[in-house]
Amino acid sequence: GENVEQHPSTLSVQEGDSAVIKCTYSDSASNYFPWYKQELGKRPQLIIDIRSNVGEKKDQRIAVTLNKTAKHFSLHITETQPEDSAVYFCAASIWGKLQFGAGTQVVVTP
């Protein structure tokens, strides 16, 4: 089955700096790659997603890149703010079944 690895497990950044989280997946049949943000005690919320026929997608301060050949995808957050502090999960989907990475705890310090 699909296996998703996510790095780093924790990431501390100064406010205003950029944050990058990287994920790799194993199954080339995966065709959808969402990123979820989860604040403490709350449900995961989608922040951005990318489909396998697209290489890059951007939404304001957030961007995702996908390299199908290498089977890896990355989340980029620019101009980080304290409210970006949360756990971020990447996932890869094969026909709907999401396989999640282990998560990255992002801490943005003022």
Next chain:
Amino acid sequence: GAGVSQSPSNKVTEKGKDVELRCDPISGHTALYWYRQSLGQGLEFLIYFQGNSAPDKSGLPSDRFSAERTGGSVSTLTIQRTQQEDSAVYLCASSLVWGGIDEQYFGPGTRLTVT
């Protein structure tokens, strides 16, 4: 509109007892998913209902776990003879279409504690 809802929000049960967890998906969503999140861990896929097709049960950890979805809407996840390792937050999600390229909206979860 209303999002995905789950009940109960918290459930404490004794080891060996059966529990039922309920999920109400967003109206009109054809796909429904169950995940499990242990403390400080990622989300683990359990089961996936896709329209009228047979569910994908490949993530259920043992035969003590089962789920059903009645009338294409509400779903119930049942855990029989609960064990302490079943303690986790159980999250339900739904999406408008099945096939894997549509946003999954998560419910608030049910926190299950097995004593």
